[in-house]
Amino acid sequence: MESTQGLPLEVRLSAYLDGQLPEAEVEEINAILAGDDEARVVYEKLKLGSEFGARAFDRMLQDPIPLDLVRNIKEAGRNEDDPSKLGFAAVPAAEIPANRRSAFWPQALAASLVIFLAGGAAGYLISEQKQTSFQAASNQFAPARTWLDDVAEYHRIYSRQARHLVEVPASESGHIVDWLSASTGVPFALPDLSAQKLTFEGARLLVAGGKPTAQLLYRDAENEIFAICFLQSEPVEGMTPLAESMRNDIGLVTWQKGKASYVVVGPSADPDLERIAEVVSANI
Amino acid sequence: MRPTAEANEFRRELVNLLPKLRRFAMTLTRNGSDADDLVQEACERAITRSHLWNGEGRLESWVYAMTRNLWVDEIRKRKVRTGSGTVDVAEQDNLHIEASADKAVYAKQLHKLIMTMPEGLSSVFLLVNVEGHSYREAADILGIPIGTVMSRLSAARIRLATMISEQTERRA
Numbered sequence: 001m002e003s004t005q006g007l008p009l010e011v012r013l014s015a016y017l018d019g020q021l022p023e024a025e026v027e028e029i030n031a032i033l034a035g036d037d038e039a040r041v042v043y044e045k046l047k048l049g050s051e052f053g054a055r056a057f058d059r060m061l062q063d064p065i066p067l068d069l070v071r072n073i074k075e076a077g078r079n080e081d082d083p084s085k086l087g088f089a090a091v092p093a094a095e096i097p098a099n100r101r102s103a104f105w106p107q108a109l110a111a112s113l114v115i116f117l118a119g120g121a122a123g124y125l126i127s128e129q130k131q132t133s134f135q136a137a138s139n140q141f142a143p144a145r146t147w148l149d150d151v152a153e154y155h156r157i158y159s160r161q162a163r164h165l166v167e168v169p170a171s172e173s174g175h176i177v178d179w180l181s182a183s184t185g186v187p188f189a190l191p192d193l194s195a196q197k198l199t200f201e202g203a204r205l206l207v208a209g210g211k212p213t214a215q216l217l218y219r220d221a222e223n224e225i226f227a228i229c230f231l232q233s234e235p236v237e238g239m240t241p242l243a244e245s246m247r248n249d250i251g252l253v254t255w256q257k258g259k260a261s262y263v264v265v266g267p268s269a270d271p272d273l274e275r276i277a278e279v280v281s282a283n284i
Numbered sequence: 285m286r287p288t289a290e291a292n293e294f295r296r297e298l299v300n301l302l303p304k305l306r307r308f309a310m311t312l313t314r315n316g317s318d319a320d321d322l323v324q325e326a327c328e329r330a331i332t333r334s335h336l337w338n339g340e341g342r343l344e345s346w347v348y349a350m351t352r353n354l355w356v357d358e359i360r361k362r363k364v365r366t367g368s369g370t371v372d373v374a375e376q377d378n379l380h381i382e383a384s385a386d387k388a389v390y391a392k393q394l395h396k397l398i399m400t401m402p403e404g405l406s407s408v409f410l411l412v413n414v415e416g417h418s419y420r421e422a423a424d425i426l427g428i429p430i431g432t433v434m435s436r437l438s439a440a441r442i443r444l445a446t447m448i449s450e451q452t453e454r455r456a
Contacts, residue, residue: 002430011435015438045441049442053409074299
């Protein structure tokens with residue numbers, strides 16, 4: 001690392017915070033911090049900004065990723081004759097307004113807001129109680145969780161269980177329907193997804209968002225695992241539109257119908273997830 | 285052209301990177317739809333140039349640099365087309381930090397808060413402070429000198445600390 005001599009103190013303190021100062025300058029900064037109250041205030045401010053910003057940016061990773069984006073990446077460049085373009089090139093230059101909104105953005109924003117309002121705000125908004133220290137203030141930016149986070153984590157774990165994928169095997173389909181209908185309070189029929197080349201493997205009972213949640217597991221020809229999960233929720237009239245989101249490598253398509261919430265879970269890279277969800281929502 | 289299995293694996297890695305790519309794009313565009321378009325275009329370019337990726341280092345650094353270059357190009361095009369467009373902070377000698385237009389809104393949404401940071405500050409902060417890139421890596425990705433990385437990082441931290449302090453005082 002090059003010398004930072006001559007740079008403003010806050011820049012040097014920031015480099016000190018990162019352990020990026022040349023060794024010869026570390027003792028100099030130690031001495032400044034030991035004897036200069038103003039320098040210590042600046043250093044604490046840098047630490048606070050560092051911690052708070054890291055939490056805020058981490059929160060952004062929980063945003064739902066539009067599956068259209070995933071689909072387009074999977075398909076990009078596969079058909080060189082395809083005249084359709086992606087990204088900025090998809091819109092003629094003269095037609096780009098200052099704040100163009102893509103077709104999927106309202107849906108993604110809505111999904112994001114739902115998740116945000118469900119708990120994210122609690123992590124962001126400062127407590128009504130008076131906080132006097134920087135540390136106390138920054139500690140309130142806790143990440144929010146929803147039942148979908150639980151479902152995604154279960155899926156990540158169970159989909160890797162080669163020998164113990166399910167709790168009750170597909171051979172006991174009748175029992176699965178009786179057991180999970182009674183446990184969740186959500187009557188259902190087992191969707192036949194053979195047209196989507198998915199084989200029913202069996203089921204589990206989970207706890208997601210603090211509620212009993214049914215998990216029906218399917219396997220495709222490439223050994224990828226897909227799941228349908230549902231639980232009781234606040235009643236809605238009719239059925240809500242399908243909403244796509246992503247948790248890193250896990251894709252989710254959710255909807256509500258009557259007194260239940262549903263989600264189809266699968267690999268985020270699978271472009272057919274929404275089509276599977278459409279079939280499930282019509283047949284479950 | 286890459287063998288299918290290898291090409292599929294590359295695409296899968298890109299898909300897994302999407303949340304981070306999208307977050308990085310947001311620090312450049314500070315606009316959701318532009319960020320999604322930018323990510324899409326960057327991924328398409330990465331796929332068509334995947335034979336150039338040697339597998340060393342972090343894939344995200346390679347794609348980030350591509351993303352940043354595409355955004356600079358896009359800004360230039362918009363300036364030519366309309367005589368306006370977002371000012372590319374990476375090309376400015378001096379940063380001008382504008383006050384938030386609507387603090388009541390960003391007080392309720394983290395995104396808004398992050399988006400009020402100038403591009404030059406938030407990108408550097410994300411790369412170094414959040415994702416652990418070295419100063420040199422961040423400088424290479426953003427096409428700026430290390431000294432600028434250092435000064436922007438320090439400015440970003442001070443600004444974020446000021447934001448949280450202001451919020452705390454308002455709530456007190």
